[in-house]
Amino acid sequence: MKTISLALISIFCFATMSCKAQTTISLSDFSSGDLKNDNYIKDTNGVLDPFIGTWKWTNGNSEFTVVLEKKEMYNPTYLNSSERINDYYSDVIIGGYKYIENGQVIVNTLNYTTQDAWSSDYAPIFGSFHNNGSQYKIYLKVQDEIIGKLLTGHFEITQYLTLPNDDISPIEATWRVWNREGIYINEEAPPSEISIPEEIVLQKMP
Amino acid sequence: MKNISSFSVFGIILFLIVVTGFSSCEMDDFEGDLPIENNSNIKITTKSYEDLKFDSKFILPFTEIANKIKTSSYTGRGSYMEETYNFTIDSTIIKEIKTDKYVSYTMLIRRDRIPENYFENLVIEVTDTSDTKAYIYQYFPNSPIQKKSHGSFIFDFNFNVIPIQYDENGKASITVGCRLAVDYCNWPNGTDDDAHIAGEGCTKAYIYQEYYELACNDGGGSSPGNYNYSPTGYYSGYNSSDPTPGGGYWGNSTHTQPITCYGLNCPEKFYISNPCDELQEISNDTDYVSELNDLENATANETLVIASDSTDLEGNIVFTFENIPGGEDQVEATINASIHSTAHNHTDADDQLSVFSLSDLYALYVLAGSGFIDDSYAHILVTNQGSGTQYALKFDDMEAFETWGDTFFMGWDLDLGPDTKNPIKESRENIYELDVNPENSNSKNESGLLKFIEAQGLGLELYETNEDFSQWSKIILNNDETTSPDPCQ
Numbered sequence: 001m002k003t004i005s006l007a008l009i010s011i012f013c014f015a016t017m018s019c020k021a022q023t024t025i026s027l028s029d030f031s032s033g034d035l036k037n038d039n040y041i042k043d044t045n046g047v048l049d050p051f052i053g054t055w056k057w058t059n060g061n062s063e064f065t066v067v068l069e070k071k072e073m074y075n076p077t078y079l080n081s082s083e084r085i086n087d088y089y090s091d092v093i094i095g096g097y098k099y100i101e102n103g104q105v106i107v108n109t110l111n112y113t114t115q116d117a118w119s120s121d122y123a124p125i126f127g128s129f130h131n132n133g134s135q136y137k138i139y140l141k142v143q144d145e146i147i148g149k150l151l152t153g154h155f156e157i158t159q160y161l162t163l164p165n166d167d168i169s170p171i172e173a174t175w176r177v178w179n180r181e182g183i184y185i186n187e188e189a190p191p192s193e194i195s196i197p198e199e200i201v202l203q204k205m206p
Numbered sequence: 207m208k209n210i211s212s213f214s215v216f217g218i219i220l221f222l223i224v225v226t227g228f229s230s231c232e233m234d235d236f237e238g239d240l241p242i243e244n245n246s247n248i249k250i251t252t253k254s255y256e257d258l259k260f261d262s263k264f265i266l267p268f269t270e271i272a273n274k275i276k277t278s279s280y281t282g283r284g285s286y287m288e289e290t291y292n293f294t295i296d297s298t299i300i301k302e303i304k305t306d307k308y309v310s311y312t313m314l315i316r317r318d319r320i321p322e323n324y325f326e327n328l329v330i331e332v333t334d335t336s337d338t339k340a341y342i343y344q345y346f347p348n349s350p351i352q353k354k355s356h357g358s359f360i361f362d363f364n365f366n367v368i369p370i371q372y373d374e375n376g377k378a379s380i381t382v383g384c385r386l387a388v389d390y391c392n393w394p395n396g397t398d399d400d401a402h403i404a405g406e407g408c409t410k411a412y413i414y415q416e417y418y419e420l421a422c423n424d425g426g427g428s429s430p431g432n433y434n435y436s437p438t439g440y441y442s443g444y445n446s447s448d449p450t451p452g453g454g455y456w457g458n459s460t461h462t463q464p465i466t467c468y469g470l471n472c473p474e475k476f477y478i479s480n481p482c483d484e485l486q487e488i489s490n491d492t493d494y495v496s497e498l499n500d501l502e503n504a505t506a507n508e509t510l511v512i513a514s515d516s517t518d519l520e521g522n523i524v525f526t527f528e529n530i531p532g533g534e535d536q537v538e539a540t541i542n543a544s545i546h547s548t549a550h551n552h553t554d555a556d557d558q559l560s561v562f563s564l565s566d567l568y569a570l571y572v573l574a575g576s577g578f579i580d581d582s583y584a585h586i587l588v589t590n591q592g593s594g595t596q597y598a599l600k601f602d603d604m605e606a607f608e609t610w611g612d613t614f615f616m617g618w619d620l621d622l623g624p625d626t627k628n629p630i631k632e633s634r635e636n637i638y639e640l641d642v643n644p645e646n647s648n649s650k651n652e653s654g655l656l657k658f659i660e661a662q663g664l665g666l667e668l669y670e671t672n673e674d675f676s677q678w679s680k681i682i683l684n685n686d687e688t689t690s691p692d693p694c695q
Binding site for chain 1: 534538559573
């Protein structure tokens with residue numbers, strides 16, 4: 001009994017210490033210097049909420065659908081490891097996309113999963129809010145699954161209604177992705193082409 | 207006479223020597239092959255073996271040394287002395303110091319087993335009043351040699367003198383000049399702070415001699431000296447003044463210009479880097495500047511220029527370039543030999559960064575781990591963003607950079623297949639983008655990059671250059687996250 005009590009006390013102390021070590025910082029008020037000490041960059045003000053949902057671009061028989069959701073305390077582990085990639089946790093946007101070109105499905109990742117970040121069916125869209133940027137913009141990392149390349153980009157809500165409580169009801173957003181420049185020493189550079197729409201305007205689906 | 211094998215002469219003399227092959231002062235008077243340094247009747251000329259092989263004053267004693275002291279053979283690049291004098295004379299560069307009655311020839315000595323903490327010169331001294339003499343000068347740098355522009359150096363050192371004389375029987379014996387004289391140049395301000403070993407172009411008014419005297423009761427002339435050497439077997443030396451060059455009593459100062467070990471065969475620990483001087487070497491090279499201008503003017507594809515360097519007869523750096531055109535956003539290159547620096551461009555002002563991308567930093571990490579660059583390497587970027595940005599990253603602590611990269615880029619290049627996103631790459635890009643992204647102003651990206659460098663402990667320094675690539679400045683991050691240039695002097 002005495003041993004069990006000691007163990008419980010130890011666990012309690014450890015848990016208490018752990019809680020004290022991790023500081024929660026608002027996603028609306030963080031800087032790169034806060035990305036340490038297992039800090040939690042939390043969306044306390046709901047700045048990610050307007051992005052959540054289904055967005056669609058249509059042009060004749062072509063269609064590009066984006067589904068976004070919020071992922072809390074994102075910090076995946078290294079491959080086949082329990083060690084975390086980052087020294088911090090953050091609320092982020094993740095999601096998938098489906099591209100139909102001239103009536104033909106080019107790629108469909110909408111059945112994405114949200115648990116194992118190393119899985120081939122894990123959400124290919126990652127969106128991060130930067131409080132030094134626009135209030136309605138997230139910065140994207142998108143896996144182009146046709147060519148197998150991580151694209152960079154952004155997603156910005158450009159039309160919205162302001163509600164009586166000062167929240168917004170988004171109507172339209174721009175989607176823009178491009179290749180990140182770089183030099184590749186003693187390795188093959190990825191293909192330059194991009195197989196999904198690079199710059200379009202999406203409508204928010206009800 | 208004393209046998210050289212029984213001892214060596216050691217003069218413990220600390221003095222600052224600034225060696226410039228082609229510092230700014232040299233530009234004043236240099237004209238072709240003419241000896242252009244002339245003060246107190248001293249003329250200093252850098253020559254090659256080819257220049258001197260028909261000069262009897264040089265070739266006779268040179269050949270005599272080569273042949274009489276257990277010589278096997280010699281070529282235009284060196285003679286080989288075995289056993290006691292087991293070294294090769296590198297006659298690629300020969301410093302000739304000449305007066306009306308005196309001439310000395312200084313050459314670099316190389317050994318099969320590179321000494322760890324010193325380098326050596328052979329000095330042959332010919333006068334009209336005494337026998338030809340030869341000495342081995344061993345220089346022990348007290349601190350790493352600081353590389354300056356155009357292959358020149360600054361360093362403090364102690365030195366040993368091993369005199370060589372050969373008698374008619376071909377038996378090695380020794381004698382020694384009582385003084386070592388080094389010709390200095392204190393251009394441009396005539397102060398001690400400006401002092402460096404006189405280069406070939408030093409204006410006459412700035413030339414003066416420093417004398418380093420070995421304890422010596424020699425009567426001069428052809429007789430060997432009597433030496434007051436210490437119980438340790440080393441001679442001590444002290445600074446003297448106003449002797450005259452040439453053989454003879456109290457006048458037998460040995461004039462020489464130390465030829466520092468240079469090039470790839472030297473122990474690296476002799477050297478320390480000065481980023482400003484290294485970048486200035488780039489600015490001073492018209493071909494390199496032309497390459498940078500081409501990069502700056504490019505509007506379509508990204509291009510990588512790989513610069514390699516070698517040292518010419520005068521110790522100057524000579525650049526050669528490999529120009530690798532890439533795609534719109536990226537360029538790939540195979541590097542499997544030592545390089546001096548690389549330069550590349552960002553051509554799309556809308557989507558590309560005004561500073562280095564994280565992929566550029568990863569490329570630097572790959573290069574650092576390849577063994578094909580050292581800590582003098584320059585990672586140069588020119589862009590057409592706004593009025594154009596022109597940067598160079600230099601290592602402040604190359605080991606720290608590699609250590610950082612080992613963690614930060616761990617898993618960066620995992621090949622997971624086309625439909626699997628790399629969460630590490632995604633995460634690292636996201637962190638970098640908080641400080642550096644294409645929507646930022648140039649100044650914000652500049653400070654963002656410096657913030658990233660400081661916060662992550664990258665061991666890198668950021669430099670910028672002006673429009674014509676002639677002047678570099680280190681960029682400093684201020685407390686208010688603005689930046690300030692600290693111009694290279």
